[in-house]
Amino acid sequence: MTKGKKVGLILPGGGFHGPFQAGVLKFFEEKNIKFDYVVASSIGIINAAILGAKNGNAGRLCDFWQNAYWHHFFYPAWREWLKNRRVDSFCTNKRLEEQILRVADIYNQREDLDVEISIMNLDSGRVEYVSNHAPDFKETLWAGTAIAPFYPAVFLKSRGSQYIDGGLGRNFMIQRCFEIGCDQVVLVNLIETQKTRAQTIKEFGEVRDLKGVFWRTATLVIKRVFADSAGQDKYDNEKVLKIFSPSGTYFSMLVPSNLWFRRMIDVGYEEARRVYAASSFLSRI
16 A cells, blocks of 8 residues: 555456456455455455455455356246245346355455445435445345346345345446545456457448347447446546456456456456556555
8 A cells, every 4th residue: 555545446347357357456466455445346246255355365266266157147046936936036146155155255354454335226226335344244245246137136124225236326436435535546447348448430320130239239238337427426537547458348248158257367467467567556556
């Protein structure tokens, strides 16, 4: 940490681009780059929870992704269907929870690291932030990863409302870091890659078939849902370092492949090393 400075880390959502953050954090750990505050949404919550566990670190986070497969994320919730006599979601997070707990006790968080996870209140439509030191952190953690129809929304008795993934409301949370007093912020972006940022429109008037219309529509929705709301947030860009993946597309974040997970860890590590060598920002932390 920079002497006298509070440094924040943002781990936003981005589906199966999540292991990119693991690779970045592995490099940070090797360089002894530490943060005072972490705010996370969606898949970033899993990474933050492992990082913040008392027995967790970037190495264990990489272990999780290296041993994660599609069935850990998409295990049918048939037992819940029979028990509840209704369908709340297609999948259950029980297999995912078991796999995470094999590498780190995410329900036993470190006292020296403040982690906040974002959740969206289905009643008010507002995004709320919950600390890893809050008594309802365990339930809140799974509310923060709940995206219909895959995982069920979570009713939090302590808050009196039903909640889902906060990344669907605000994914980058830069302003949140400054609200709680951070002086410098690092954002490890998963949605927008350098590849997708570089795309420009060369021609207009293209007539698309059904497949083309579907994929174009999905792309526009993803861009809209995970927008940074930059027009609403006001902050000093000199105090924010944004790390983007040089690989992937908007749709590769939907690929639950173990080979892809391993590749993204390597990509994240190499990109963090490149940024570290090219910028003095990280070396000052």
